[in-house]
Amino acid sequence: MTGVPSSASPASSFAPAIETVGVTKVYGSGNTEVVALREATMKIERGEVVALLGPSGSGKSTLLSAVGLINPPTRGEIRIDGQVVMRGPRALVDVRRFRRERLGYIFQKSNLIPFLTALENVLVALAISGQEGRSAKRRAMDLLGSLGIAARAHNLPSALSGGQQQRVAIARALANRPSLLLADEPTAALDSTLGRQVMELFREVGHEHRAGVLVVTHDQRALDVFDRTLMLEDGVLAEGGVGQSVG
Amino acid sequence: MNLAIRDVRHNAGRFLLTAVGLGLLLMIVMGMGGIYNGIESDAVLLVEEMDADLWIVQRDTRGPFAELSRLPANVEDRALVVPGVLEARRFVTHTIQRERHGRPLRISIVGLAWPTDRGAWLPLISGRPLGQGHYEMVADRTLGLAVGEAIRLGKDVYTVVGVTRDMIGSGGDGLAFLTVADALAVQFDSVGEATRLERAARRGRAEGMDIGLTQPGLLERAELPASALPAIGSPMVSAVMVRLKPGADIETVRGNMAGWADVTVYTGEEERQLLLQGPVDRARRQIGLFRVLLVAISAIIMSLILYTMTLDKIHDIALLKLMGAKGGMIFGLVLQEAFLLGGVAYVLAYFIGLQLFPFFPRRVIITDGMLVWLAFAVFAICVVGSSLGIWKAMRVEPNEVLS
Numbered sequence: 211m212t213g214v215p216s217s218a219s220p221a222s223s224f225a226p227a228i229e230t231v232g233v234t235k236v237y238g239s240g241n242t243e244v245v246a247l248r249e250a251t252m253k254i255e256r257g258e259v260v261a262l263l264g265p266s267g268s269g270k271s272t273l274l275s276a277v278g279l280i281n282p283p284t285r286g287e288i289r290i291d292g293q294v295v296m297r298g299p300r301a302l303v304d305v306r307r308f309r310r311e312r313l314g315y316i317f318q319k320s321n322l323i324p325f326l327t328a329l330e331n332v333l334v335a336l337a338i339s340g341q342e343g344r345s346a347k348r349r350a351m352d353l354l355g356s357l358g359i360a361a362r363a364h365n366l367p368s369a370l371s372g373g374q375q376q377r378v379a380i381a382r383a384l385a386n387r388p389s390l391l392l393a394d395e396p397t398a399a400l401d402s403t404l405g406r407q408v409m410e411l412f413r414e415v416g417h418e419h420r421a422g423v424l425v426v427t428h429d430q431r432a433l434d435v436f437d438r439t440l441m442l443e444d445g446v447l448a449e450g451g452v453g454q455s456v457g
Numbered sequence: 458m459n460l461a462i463r464d465v466r467h468n469a470g471r472f473l474l475t476a477v478g479l480g481l482l483l484m485i486v487m488g489m490g491g492i493y494n495g496i497e498s499d500a501v502l503l504v505e506e507m508d509a510d511l512w513i514v515q516r517d518t519r520g521p522f523a524e525l526s527r528l529p530a531n532v533e534d535r536a537l538v539v540p541g542v543l544e545a546r547r548f549v550t551h552t553i554q555r556e557r558h559g560r561p562l563r564i565s566i567v568g569l570a571w572p573t574d575r576g577a578w579l580p581l582i583s584g585r586p587l588g589q590g591h592y593e594m595v596a597d598r599t600l601g602l603a604v605g606e607a608i609r610l611g612k613d614v615y616t617v618v619g620v621t622r623d624m625i626g627s628g629g630d631g632l633a634f635l636t637v638a639d640a641l642a643v644q645f646d647s648v649g650e651a652t653r654l655e656r657a658a659r660r661g662r663a664e665g666m667d668i669g670l671t672q673p674g675l676l677e678r679a680e681l682p683a684s685a686l687p688a689i690g691s692p693m694v695s696a697v698m699v700r701l702k703p704g705a706d707i708e709t710v711r712g713n714m715a716g717w718a719d720v721t722v723y724t725g726e727e728e729r730q731l732l733l734q735g736p737v738d739r740a741r742r743q744i745g746l747f748r749v750l751l752v753a754i755s756a757i758i759m760s761l762i763l764y765t766m767t768l769d770k771i772h773d774i775a776l777l778k779l780m781g782a783k784g785g786m787i788f789g790l791v792l793q794e795a796f797l798l799g800g801v802a803y804v805l806a807y808f809i810g811l812q813l814f815p816f817f818p819r820r821v822i823i824t825d826g827m828l829v830w831l832a833f834a835v836f837a838i839c840v841v842g843s844s845l846g847i848w849k850a851m852r853v854e855p856n857e858v859l860s
Binding site for chain 2: 275280281306307308309310311315317321323324325326330333334335337338339342366382
């Protein structure tokens, strides 16, 4: 996947954050073949916050891992910031570098590194992209401050509540100013109040940081915070309509 | 950002316990090396300390250490007249075991050729060398005898006048230095009845011969101690040590002595090799082999520990990969942690060893060379041991974060 030289050129502020064209993912072959995703085509603009809905096994995580450059599609094309990054299973860019510079991930569990403090968890994302020293620390503190958890910066994840952990995870995902934030059921482990707060946070950061945000969720109660929803059923992607209270 | 240090800091208790366990294992490796050195050093200690150019021993034996050697004491006089010889000294050694304070006390007795050799070369930590021809001894501190203490050996009481350090025989017993005459008296001590029977036997043999009847002085001499009767029961020594004059050719001197029918002559180096290839060879090889096995076991255990430590972090490693971390960062995390563990274990091994080794019954000699060797071995074990963990870390896919 990383055989092609890097082409992580500067993001175009006019191109969509992410665009998929006919993305199909097939697992297995012959009698055991399973089509997890069929011809998925979608587009998310920068600053747009989109929910991806669908029952279990509908292909949500498959789509997310494909656009997150984690699990390549079998067919189709993925463009990030207008640049074709995957054509079928073939990577056209240095995937690792692209993930580092353009993408931010948030998971159901916060997936914070347990031996690093909240601040260090954000710093490590900056360190991976070569940013260290005072400026990196200032940026990390700014991010934690903007998410309301600067006071817990020096706490280990085990000393933070679920909501605080997710905020740190969001701060970490935003550290490198990604074009696209991908979140996989980020509120599944939270109660409804916290869950809603986190979803609202996605809308805020999406709009403030001008990042496209794609959130896989089962939670129907907070759909009003999204600009748009997409539906996946049996691997087929469809537009699900605009959220009830956009901005 | 150093992830290894932060991980260690977070799991400090577990890391320290692992390091202590590994440290104890490395301490045993270090100790085995030290015991190996100790056996070798103890074996050749006397040969090196006596600093003789030539050792004259009983014909066709590999004495006096590797095998029993008995020489007439007058070989010393014969040696002294050989051109090129500066000095010749009788040498007697044997081991005795006595009871002291209800516990067995094993002493390796060495006879010094009084008055030529008073033991001035001994590494004394208290007291003085021998000051008279009889009833004094210099003892190694491992024997537990203090200056001024008196100990009965045979019919006589010997006073400790000096205490040495690190003077151990090849069997691991502490050395005690007496004059040759006293060493022989201790060696050939017998009960009064045995002495009376021996004298009666001598008298009977003398009376049965014409010379005994015609020379009454011979009958009188039969009453003397055996050591004073060279013609009947000559005092035997273990060897005679020879030092050469400056510029004397060792092979010429040796060639002259080799003409004597009753002796074999070895150089100091040959005597040293006889010792290393003789009495201590099997012990040395056994400990050497055991040491190699311990190093291999340490490497396996350390590899498993490092692999397990990597497995514990595999999710975090997958996450770092997902975030775009380069291979060097992952590689560094595993390898630095291996070096931290190896380094802490090594330091612990050294300091625990320093405290424990003096209580070992045999000398444990830790040399700088050995410490450097072990440091390299630990370094190599860290590299090899962590390679399994690194292999696993490098194979992990970023999408494992999602599982």
